[in-house]
């Protein structure tokens with residue numbers, strides 16, 4: 212087992228299951244000290260319990276990233292005692308339901324909510340954590356989506372905006388040695404994606420892949436671990452698809 216993250220502190224948002232939990236498990240297996248956050252306290256505790264059963268302890272912080280006060284409270288908790296932060300994974304997101312299906316008729320408040328959680332919170336959290344990331348010459352991974360390539364829904368727009376912010380963040384933070392990259396997952400098996408997408412949609416999107424494979428949360432976890440690792444020290448400002456070639460097929464809803 213590689214231990215490339217021993218002594219390294221990594222914060223994962225939206226860690227109450229799915230991709231967030233898979234990334235926590237992967238990084239813990241390589242020795243990382245984890246801080247997990249989510250707006251949903253019950254889901255967060257369930258993730259912590261799953262890790263505990265695997266002999267992994269983590270810190271948990273309940274925070275609503277739709278609120279500036281939630282972002283500030285999370286950052287204050289992470290930055291206490293001038294601790295360094297080696298990695299931030301901006302994974303929290305609204306991905307299913309109305310945000311995934313609609314483009315028109317949402318109204319200002321909903322657009323603001325979706326864009327706040329999916330696009331702006333990653334930037335504002337990274338800004339608030341910048342001193343801690345700079346102390347460690349840390350790395351940020353923003354979890355985007357293949358939906359960002361064809362933004363025909365509020366979700367796609369919010370993730371396309373995140374891609375643009377990924378570029379801005381990489382430029383703004385580079386002078387302090389902070390690397391910033393994004394991952395655009397294809398359709399990955401998580402309880403949320405399986406539970407929210409109709410089986411027909413799931414199968415149809417999967418059938419558009421070049422590779423006839425089932426995307427697993429562990430596929431994203433492996434890429435995130437690489438991007439946070441020292442092996443990726445020369446990589447910043449990238450958006451990397453992990454979608455079995457779906458983007459190459461001109462993915463459509």
Ligand SMILES: NC(=O)c1ccc[n+]([C@@H]2O[C@H](COP(=O)([O-])OP(=O)(O)OC[C@H]3O[C@@H](n4cnc5c(N)ncnc54)[C@H](O)[C@@H]3O)[C@@H](O)[C@H]2O)c1
Pocket residue numbers: 224225226227228229230231248249250251254274275276277302303304305306328354355356357395396397398399400401403404
């Ligand atoms: N699973 C997929 O197929 C897939 C594909 C592309 C992108 N993604 C992205 O990956 C991420 C995780 O997806 P998932 O499938 O594990 O879904 P998920 O719903 O299990 O994970 C998202 C987490 O974000 C949290 N969250 C929502 N609003 C929040 C807020 N205001 N503050 C803090 N946390 C909040 C939720 O409670 C949830 O635990 C999301 O950003 C999603 O857009 C997933």
